[in-house]
Amino acid sequence: MTVTEISRLALYGYQIPLNPPLPVGRQRITSRHGLLLRAITDQGEAVVELAPLSGTDMDGEPIDGFSRESLQQLQDELTTLQPQLGSTAALERAAGQTALPSLAWGLGLLALKLEGQLTSRQPRLAPVPLIYRLPNETADELVQRLATLPRDCRFAKLKIAQNDVEAELRLIYALLAARPDVRLRLDANGGFSLTQAVDFCACLPKGSIDFIEDPCRESADCEALHSALGLGYALDAPLNAPDFELSPLPGLRALVLKPMLIGSPAKVQALIAAAQQLGVRCIISSALESSLGISDLAAFAAQETPDEAPGLDTLAAFEADLLVSSGKALCLELGQLPLLASWEAGC
Known part of the structure; x- marks a missing residue:
């Protein structure tokens, strides 16, 4: 350079x-x-x-x-x-x-x-929509919102492990009934114990689930979850630890990379290269940046992970753009x- x-x-x-x-x-x-x-x-x-x-x-x-x-x-x-x-x-x-x-x-x-x-080129694939319930929104209204997503939308991300388990499972099935062509990325934010994760994931329509992100409070339990059910998982929060080192892990499908939480572009690029050597997908994701930060992440994703739809659909709630x-x-x-x-x- x-x-x-x-x-x-x-x-x-x-x-x-x-x-x-x-x-x-x-x-x-x-x-x-x-x-x-x-x-x-x-x-x-x-x-x-x-x-x-x-x-x-x-x-x-x-x-x-x-x-x-x-x-x-x-x-x-x-x-x-x-x-x-x-x-x-x-x-x-x-x-x-x-x-x-x-x-x-x-x-x-x-x-x-x-x-x-860093060019202004945008990702070839549209960002993955983040689906979450708005204040006073019913489950049926949330399902209707998903149903109106563009027909070329391949994935949607849903936060789980936040409410009643049975209600969350009903919502997942309702969302997929409305859009059977969409595969869900479920994000538990480490909200389950291993036992809870196994019980929850055993009830999922696994063919419609792309992966479950940070399913367990203890990241070491993700391998046991995969061993029990064969469900692929993604890691997000563990990547933010200063001493994180990627190693081959059974069932690991993807890394969800939030550069603002990880470090320099060189460090993120090194993680991507290491993951590619292991056949693990990499998805650039936001840490709720403004429109300036999202624009830069989109350009970075277009250059570094062109074949993956990034997770950058977090701007709708911002009352103003930034630059x-x-x-x-x-x-x-x-x-x-x-x-x-x-x-x-x-x-």
């Missing part, structure tokens, strides 16, 4: 209300907070989103099981690092050294964008956002 010198860096903050609240595991959030890092060079500029999935949920409880770092930690580390961030090569070095995954992703992504190595308009009435621009810091690069 060529090296481009950076003349100025600027950091902005954003907060966008969500309506309806979005599920984060078994919690829900009513707004999304994040930072934007802008780099200016003699050739142009680029902006990336830094948005760890942390903070508090709609009940004021800490968000559990996602990002370990806070926005303040990001801002503090950027203030410390900024004298070193005078080029795209320096951005890549810092991305490989920081212990904050969202900062590593943002710095590495910024280098790619400044060097023109990248998808047709919403309100599109926030940099001039509308609070400027938190501005630095001469390398100073």
Whole structure:
């Protein structure tokens, strides 16, 4: 990669209300907070989103099981690092050294964008719709929403292990009766014990299930679930551990990669390469980023996982777009956002 010198860096903050609240595991959030890092060079500029999935949920409880770092930690580390961030090569070095995954992703992504190595090409396959019940929505209304999805929709993702098991199973069968051509990706967010997972999955129409994501509280129990029922599973949350190493696992069908929670583009690319060696699929997924972050993830997915439909269908609840308009009435621009810091690069 060529090296481009950076003349100025600027950091902005954003907060966008969500309506309806979005599920984060078994919690829900009513707004999304994040930072934007802008780099200016003699050739142009680029902006990336830094948005760890942390903070508090709609009940004021800490968000559990996602990002370990806070926005303040990001801002503090950027203030410390900024004298070193005078080029795209320096951005890549810092991305490989920081212990904050969202900062590593943002710095590495910024280098790619400044060097023109992240195109605006969109995925060949449409993002997988995320199906969840809206406030005051009945199960029948949810089924009707799925029935109206485009006819070329091949997959849909459904959150499970959140409500009554029998009600969730009835919903799955109703969804598939409405759209028998759609295969479901079930996401349990580690909500089952092994016994509960076996009992639940034994009742599933397995031919219509693409995989079940993080089915068990203990990831080691996923192999036992597969051994008992032959159902394929995907891993998501375990990938976010700093010491995660991929190894051959019976029944492992896919990795669900949330780059904002994993780290630098180079780290994500290495995971994809390792998975491909094992015949494991890789699906790029969002950590509820804004339209800017989703646009960058879509471009990254188009380049790195072109044959997989990404999991990026999380923008409908955002009350405003951020820099990248998808047709919403309100599109926030940099001039509308609070400027938190501005630095001469390398100073």
